[in-house]
Amino acid sequence: MPDPAKRELRILRYQPGVDAAPAFGTFWVENAENLSVLEALQSIKDTLDGSLAFRWSCRMAVCGSCGMMINGAPKLACSTLLRDLPPGPVTVEPLNNFPIERDLVISVGGFVKKIESIYPYIIPKEPRTIAQGPYLQTPAQLAAYESFSDCINCMLCYAACPQFGENPDFIGPGAMALLQRYNGDSRDAGRQKRLDAIHGEDGVWSCTAVGICSEVCPKSVDPANAVNQNKTNSAFDFFLRFLRKE
Amino acid sequence: MNESRPYRRPQPGNWWAKPPYRAYTARELSGVAVAIYGGVLFAGLVSLARGPENWAGYVGFLKSPTSLALHVLLLAAVVYHVITWFQTLPKTMPKLIVNGEAVPAKKITGLATLLAGATSLALVLVVLGVTR
Ligand code: SF4
Ligand code: FES
Numbered sequence: 001m002p003d004p005a006k007r008e009l010r011i012l013r014y015q016p017g018v019d020a021a022p023a024f025g026t027f028w029v030e031n032a033e034n035l036s037v038l039e040a041l042q043s044i045k046d047t048l049d050g051s052l053a054f055r056w057s058c059r060m061a062v063c064g065s066c067g068m069m070i071n072g073a074p075k076l077a078c079s080t081l082l083r084d085l086p087p088g089p090v091t092v093e094p095l096n097n098f099p100i101e102r103d104l105v106i107s108v109g110g111f112v113k114k115i116e117s118i119y120p121y122i123i124p125k126e127p128r129t130i131a132q133g134p135y136l137q138t139p140a141q142l143a144a145y146e147s148f149s150d151c152i153n154c155m156l157c158y159a160a161c162p163q164f165g166e167n168p169d170f171i172g173p174g175a176m177a178l179l180q181r182y183n184g185d186s187r188d189a190g191r192q193k194r195l196d197a198i199h200g201e202d203g204v205w206s207c208t209a210v211g212i213c214s215e216v217c218p219k220s221v222d223p224a225n226a227v228n229q230n231k232t233n234s235a236f237d238f239f240l241r242f243l244r245k246e
Numbered sequence: 247m248n249e250s251r252p253y254r255r256p257q258p259g260n261w262w263a264k265p266p267y268r269a270y271t272a273r274e275l276s277g278v279a280v281a282i283y284g285g286v287l288f289a290g291l292v293s294l295a296r297g298p299e300n301w302a303g304y305v306g307f308l309k310s311p312t313s314l315a316l317h318v319l320l321l322a323a324v325v326y327h328v329i330t331w332f333q334t335l336p337k338t339m340p341k342l343i344v345n346g347e348a349v350p351a352k353k354i355t356g357l358a359t360l361l362a363g364a365t366s367l368a369l370v371l372v373v374l375g376v377t378r
Contacts, residue, residue, distance in 0.1 A: 230341050
């Protein structure tokens with residue numbers, strides 16, 4: 001009989017150089033009313049197996065480090081409570097579609113490169129001196145990009161994207177949300193540079209509008225919207241480039 | 247220190263058959279129905295060009311139980327495609343800002359579906375009125 005005060009976690013383990021392939025390990029943790037999956041992992045690390053590797057920082061759904069597959073779905077471990085999961089064992093795996101470094105830790109290098117590639121900063125329309133004061137923006141201009149600025153780079157959307165699963169070079173939903181955050185900003189003039197970075201197969205055109213990225217996003221960023229409205233932008237840009245004076 | 251030896255887990259080949267991706271697969275497959283129906287209409291055009299006898303044969307086929315069953319199936323698939331297409335619509339367009347606020351996706355889907363339904367109904371009424 002399993003102890004009702006305990007909860008079973010089945011965790012995918014992988015130790016590079018030791019394991020040929022990942023395999024599940026089972027742990028039982030003391031349950032508590034508000035125990036999150038992250039806290040369960042921390043208690044395993046503290047009391048059962050100090051070698052368990054996973055990422056976390058803020059434990060309040062703002063840093064984006066604790067993304068993992070929980071019962072097969074991409075979730076933030078810190079904002080997923082055990083009591084909200086169906087009874088029985090909870091499976092915990094590293095995020096889908098990413099190379100596994102160790103246990104629940106995945107490689108983020110590719111994602112960081114993608115973010116760098118889309119110029120993730122405001123390229124001002126007109127440089128202003130401090131004496132000229134701040135750049136002003138109306139509420140409507142803010143609303144045009146605001147939701148895209150909520151992205152916490154957790155990569156859950158990438159774990160949900162089958163096209164990224166097929167093609168790891170696909171720029172993907174999160175980086176496109178960031179691109180739209182800047183392209184949609186009335187103070188920015190970098191639109192052309194960014195569009196040039198996303199033409200082609202590894203750019204927006206890998207997307208087939210599956211849309212699950214937006215469903216799993218913990219911040220309601222709607223990255224699918226960012227990708228798909230930029231298909232239109234990319235297509236227009238392709239045809240208009242012949243008319244454009246360089 | 248261990249050097250990094252990342253392990254790649256391949257994506258299962260049948261991802262499209264599993265939830266939550268099944269709905270997407272159904273939406274895309276129902277698009278095939280639209281193409282098939284286009285084919286049915288095109289066949290009509292071809293037989294019209296080939297003369298009255300050929301046309302009568304086409305009309306005969308349309309009245310057959312096979313064709314009626316096919317049309318019921320195609321209609322269901324096309325309606326499903328239209329509904330899911332409008333659910334996807336808000337994701338494909340720039341944010342609509344009205345009075346400084348973004349219009350919610352549900353509202354866009356609702357209005358667009360209503361508009362499509364109303365124009366389809368109007369078209370059906372016009373055609374029925376013309377052929378009467
Ligand atoms: S778009 Fe959402 S799911 Fe994707 S990285 Fe940003 S916050 Fe995470
Ligand atoms: S620990 Fe920061 S998002 Fe979960």
